[in-house]
Amino acid sequence: MEGHSTHIALPQPHEIPKRDREDAMGAYLMMFAAWGAGLPLPLLNLLAAIIYFFTNKKTSRFVSFHAYQSLLTQIPISILNASAVAWTLRNLYKDYAFSDYFWTYFIFIGLWNLIYMIFSIIACVQARKGRFYYFWVFGRISFARYFGPDAVSLEEKEKPNLPPEGF
């Protein structure tokens, strides 16, 4: 039987300061960043999620977990959306018909955007309450990164300078 407990103690809601909770909540709002910038480019959301992750990486594990999870889930959605935009533009530019396959794909992507939005908002609300919320697969990856046995260290590499051996 594998070890059941995490390497690092999970903070409970009452232990998480308001600031961290707000920062964690903010991670899930990055999918709306494109609206904020005024350009409906799918990759803008991904870029916002990446920037948010990197600027909040060093705050706390709780925030980092949520930021990382948000980033990971944003990646496939952005790829899907970008491909739909590319396909549409290609059809318009080359004066092609929008085939049945296209519409099936389009509706498929629409459904996934809806699913993503709903679960992101749920995660957003949970994060603000100081709760952990795990998406399928991506939640596990994020958790393993910050609370698992091989969790990353948040500090800068400590003590790069060491005396020579023997001293």
Place this chain on the structure above:
Amino acid sequence: MNRTAGLSRELLFLGVLLLFTTFIGYAIQLYLSSELDENTQDIDRISLAWEMRFKTAIKQFIAADASLVENDELNGLIADLARRLRDHIKADHPYEIEILVVDSRMVNAMALPGGLIILYVPLIRLTETPEELAAVMAHELGHVIHRDPLRKMIRQMGIAATLALLRGDSSTLLENTIRNLLDLKYTRDQESAADDFALETLVAAGIDPIHFAAIMEKLDPGKGGGKSKLVKYLSTHPHRGERVEKARRASAQFASAGDDSTIDWPRVKKLLPSVFD
């Protein structure tokens, strides 16, 4: 539960959801596209006799309109082209194909119920070779063979009004109907099927499908022709780019059997009336 089992379970859930959403997407798309297709059962209620009667009525109407081009040589040449195509139609059909040349401002060709095809003068003028005109005729023949004009009427007016019109119950609708038939687009599938028919028939008749691509390309607002007329054509025939490419592909596989015709086409075009230009 250990970690791997948990991960596998979630991957399974994700996979199932992906399949489910694909299925939903396909179902929605199928539902939406079927809404646009005509109800094929209705069309069986229309007998050939009614179609022929309607064709007669249209011919009378056009003749009365005084826009019919009655140049014997021109009509004879066009009939020859039509025969060449007709002889190579594989499908069975009950129609007696008739082709009329009508003078108008429109760069267009139209298939009507009963096997009637109308070619408008500006379109003929746009062609550079008789093979290009044959390509247009082949496309319209495709619509005729597939009974697309009737489907259009049913889609636009409903089956009851269509039956009434064909039976000759309401003669005042005739002019409006013809005008509306020209405006209403065929569905993408109908156009695609007519294209396929045209390319197949052209090849069977020994005509290079490249001429189909050529005439489609001429209908580009960037090149010659009055803009408003061409825009009208394009609005009823979208996705030109894809159709041109399909014709090119067919042409690449075409092995030329005979030479292109030796008709002096520029001279033939001079036979066209120039009332509207």
Place this chain on the structure above:
Amino acid sequence: MTLSIQHQESYSRGELLLRTIFGAIYIFVPHVFLLAFIGIWAGILGFLAFWVVLFTGSYPQSWFEFQVKLMNWSMRFTATIMHLVDGYPAFGVNGTSDKVSLTVSYPETISRGLVIVRTLFGAIYVVLPHGVCLMFRMMATGVLAILAWFSVLFTGNYPDRWHAFNVGTLRWGLRVQLYMTFLTDEYPKFTGKELEEDAAPIAEAEAPAADDTAPARDDASPATDDATPASDDAGSKEKPDGE
């Protein structure tokens, strides 16, 4: 909020000329370029903050501090470009200056109703009246800035009252900006002067806000330094008899 831009005893003529002739290249271009990009990010955060405030009634503190620091940077840059201070403005949101400082106290709650009112009617009851006043004030500031340029060139001194007036224009604009971007609920006053009620909140900003219960971080990693730059007040307050 408190904006203080130090009035120097004497101004360097050399720097004045350097800024005038080459300022576009070595000050304007680098700062504006960076400010533009960071500004896009601030715009995104601002847009998202609108929704957060609408749903939660509170502006996220780290975002608030980011916006204020960005404004701080912008003020450093503006003050230098307008020849109000000498020296080269520090880059970055974490940059500091001993001559220019902006402090805004963090509001624990933002009124949601007011957010909606500001969004729908802000153009009418804020932008229009303040915009008109600021337009005239900026014209005056422009004139004074040109005159002050000559004054510094010939005497090495920027007249006190002109300095205060120009800083007041910036202060007024900042107040409107703070109000319209939901960083404060206080309606901007029609003045560029420093106000007494603005002086009080500085003490609050230094103490941590009371809402943080047991602010222990997960693994004792050092918190990023987000404290507002309230420490450099000594000697940088301008004289209160502004205009």
